[in-house]
Amino acid sequence: MTSEAAVTQTTAAVPQQPGPAPVRLLGQRATEASLAAELAQERHIALELQHAILPLHDAPFDLPGLRTVVRYLPASRASRVGGDWYITAEMPDGTVLVAIGDVGGHGLAAAAGMARLRGALAGLAITGAAPDQLVGWLNALVRHVAPEHTASVIAGLFEPASLMFTWAQAGHPPPVLVRCAWAMPLTPPAGILLGAGDEPYQLARTQLRAGDLLLLYSDGLIERRDRAIDEGLDTLVRAVRAISDPERAIAAALGALESTDPEDDTCLVALSIQEPPAGAG
Numbered sequence: 001m002t003s004e005a006a007v008t009q010t011t012a013a014v015p016q017q018p019g020p021a022p023v024r025l026l027g028q029r030a031t032e033a034s035l036a037a038e039l040a041q042e043r044h045i046a047l048e049l050q051h052a053i054l055p056l057h058d059a060p061f062d063l064p065g066l067r068t069v070v071r072y073l074p075a076s077r078a079s080r081v082g083g084d085w086y087i088t089a090e091m092p093d094g095t096v097l098v099a100i101g102d103v104g105g106h107g108l109a110a111a112a113g114m115a116r117l118r119g120a121l122a123g124l125a126i127t128g129a130a131p132d133q134l135v136g137w138l139n140a141l142v143r144h145v146a147p148e149h150t151a152s153v154i155a156g157l158f159e160p161a162s163l164m165f166t167w168a169q170a171g172h173p174p175p176v177l178v179r180c181a182w183a184m185p186l187t188p189p190a191g192i193l194l195g196a197g198d199e200p201y202q203l204a205r206t207q208l209r210a211g212d213l214l215l216l217y218s219d220g221l222i223e224r225r226d227r228a229i230d231e232g233l234d235t236l237v238r239a240v241r242a243i244s245d246p247e248r249a250i251a252a253a254l255g256a257l258e259s260t261d262p263e264d265d266t267c268l269v270a271l272s273i274q275e276p277p278a279g280a281g
Contacts, residue, residue, distance in 0.1 A: 065160030
């Protein structure tokens with residue numbers, strides 16, 4: 001073997017030094033880990049905001065003329081936090097404010113939008129304004145202060161003495177009324193999504209009776225990618241038919257409609273209408 005051949009063979013046997021590819025891979029993994037940490041932190045903040053704003057009720061509770069049950073089910077996907085919210089509160093004039101809403105999107109932005117709308121409605125309702133005016137004010141808030149959001153809402157006032165429910169809505173699924181052996185969705189007054197335009201909102205009045213059940217819910221209950229929303233509403237109506245107990249009604253609704261992996265939060269508010277106080281009306 002010549003010395004030149006030996007040199008060539010020895011050079012060929014030297015292992016190659018690592019190129020830039022492993023460095024890029026390490027950088028990519030570090031970026032992915034940083035992004036995952038940021039998403040986890042955002043979800044934590046959004047959940048904390050939800051818990052701070054929305055009261056949690058593990059048992060039925062009473063409001064004037066109403067026996068109330070609330071269920072709030074977060075989406076099962078670890079990274080998804082939505083903007084569902086509700087209010088059940090006695091007003092200074094003795095009526096009861098009942099509202100449910102859903103801010104579009106997920107994550108911290110949706111949770112922040114939920115907090116803004118819920119707080120605004122709770123404050124505005126103290127004025128004694130009618131629900132259509134309240135919803136109109138919320139629409140102005142979304143359009144001029146938070147145009148990055150759209151949102152749906154039902155806002156109503158229940159009068160314990162007369163059992164009248166006066167309400168307005170903005171692009172939200174209709175409440176379901178259960179009376180004796182039947183159930184049906186209420187016909188909604190006109191009203192587009194909050195933030196979608198400046199059209200006026202209409203008012204509806206629904207005369208309730210003692211023993212009725214009124215169920216309000218967010219669209220996460222009835223809407224799925226593989227199922228039309230009308231089909232989900234029909235399933236809900238059949239599931240709660242003839243059920244006047246609010247806990248049983250919510251259990252029946254969830255049993256018929258809950259997915260094993262919902263993509264959206266779900267909120268339900270069930271109101272059992274009680275006899276008006278003696279001498280009322």
